Amino acid sequence: MKNNVVKPAAATLLPKCPTGIQGLDEITGGGLPKGRPTLVCGGAGCGKTLLATEFLVRGAMQFNEPGVFMAFEETEAELKANAASLGFDLGGLIRRKKILFDHVHIERSEIQESGEYDLEGLFVRLNYAIDSIGAKRLVLDTLEALFASLPNEAILRAELRRLFRWLKDKGVTAVITAERGREQLTRHGLEEYVSDCVILLDHRVYDQIATRHLRVVKYRGALHGTNEFPFLIGDKGISVLPITSLGLNHKISSERIATGIPRLDSMLGGRGFFRGSSILLTGTPGTGKTIVAANFAQAAARRGERVLFFSFEESPDQIIRNMHSIGLRLEPLVKRGLLQFHSARPSLYGLEMHLATMFKEIAAFKPHVVVIDPITSLMDAGTNSESKGMVTRLIDYLKGGQITTLFTSLTQGGHVLQQSEAAMSSLMDSWLLLQDFEGNGERNRVLYVLKARGMAHSNQIREFLISDRGIDLVDAYIGPSGVLTGSARVAQEDLERAAVLASQQEADRRKRELERKRSAIERQISGLRSEYETEALELRRIDEQVGTQTLLLTTERAASGRLRQADAKVVASTSIRSRQARKN
């Protein structure tokens, strides 16, 4: 929303005078026709005088173009007070001779006409005022008051025609305000004199909510937005909100940012949302939309990004407290200035005012991430077409600034995919759905990704658990009887766990049995071996005994032989036999 941008094509056609009023220069393609009069008409309380004042003040302050304010209704003090409420130091500008104020006041009862006259006096005054400060801009507010002051309308009309001609010759860019007429644009048909540019202001009430609108009825020699644009009077002046001036040419980032829920990141192709994308989070009441949003906000703020949280249901303190109960600590982030809440009741003011407030907050805080919770209650503040337009504008604006936005959307129970949602969803890049599953006497939450442009995402339903440690996403059990969640899922899991445990125990038992058998066999083997060894030992001992006995026997025989004088042959054969037995 740059104020001093003049389209080059338009500049060559017709020089323009930037108003500096937010949005108006965009609609008019650079401002009002330079050096020509512009008619601003509208009913009472539409902001005509304010628009004119801002035109002068911004001209003096931003474009170094002094201006003359000729007031036919308000006095200098009144106008100063009005301007001060918008933060304009009119008094200072008047002192520095940037703005000259001239209050034209005619008391009808003090006037009598006699014969011919003209309004040369007005011309002289204007001329003097313009020349004394070198004014480039002029405001006549409200010129039509002259119709009430001067009795002779014929003279007045002739003189007004001359006045506008004179203004053009003088080369000042003039804004002339006029009351809206019943059938004409202005009550006294001023539009027939001012043919270059006519701006119509309007203040309508629809469903108890008032919205101001601005429309460029006519702009000779220049392209201009012909639509009716909502505008607001804020504490920094007027801001007009062009709806459709932005095309689909946002800069696109391929950077990804985490959602704050690791499992959700993995569902979104493992890396979360795209930066600068718009995300819709729909769900029936109590499905945890705010919690997901708060998680996202916390994750972003912890990365050091600025997060702006618009809450249309809960107060900031309430959100902080509620999120604290599930382990999200938002307060330190608020204190560090990374997270900012903005709470307002949707019915507090009209949709446009909400939008403008949001624009203003966004422009001031320059967030990386914006959360709007929920967008649906905001949409209730306007009519259907208005709301759609508003969301479009909001998304355009946010995308233009590469701001990632999470919209939560409340749907009525049972109708998840409402028509209006479907319309809104076409504007969204990602759409997450939170849903209730009822059964077994309980209500469980599930989450799934309905769409996520530009990324491979999971098609699975995840059960969404909220505990005092935060959010967890669990695989929902999908079996022959459908999706099981909550205690049904837990029971199913228990069943499976029991079966596994049982078969494991069986295996263990068999293993132990086998082990027991093996050790029994081993024991048997070692018993047999020791038996064998004992027998072998026994045998050897017997053998040795036999040897000893044989030897003893031989020795005894030899001794007795010697005693009996036996022959040597017998001795020799027996000794050999005994030696052989010992070897064995």
Add this chain to the structure above:
Amino acid sequence: MKTKMTQTIKTVKSVKRRARPRYPSAIPPAPLWQLRLYVTDETLKSVTAFSNLKKFCESYLKGRYRIKVIDLLKQPQLAKGDQILAIPTVVRRLPKPVRTILGNLSNLDHLLVGLDLRSTD
């Protein structure tokens, strides 16, 4: 034409002024009329207005009026003070209340009404 007008203005200025009493007397003095005629240059309307005004003063306020002619082309800053829009304009500064008459004063009845010298009916 120009010389003629300046002469007339001079003659007007030299009109004898009735001396104000130094002390308030029981009989209120006939008030002195202070009139201002705003013009831009010596246009036909301006000159007609001046001669009409003078004619009127001579016949109704002889000897107790004073006319000041202000040319706004020469003194444009004076237009603001008396809230001048139309030319020519006569402003009766005194006696109070201030009265304003627009036009070349060709309609004597309207002039008399405007100066509270005759009621509207």
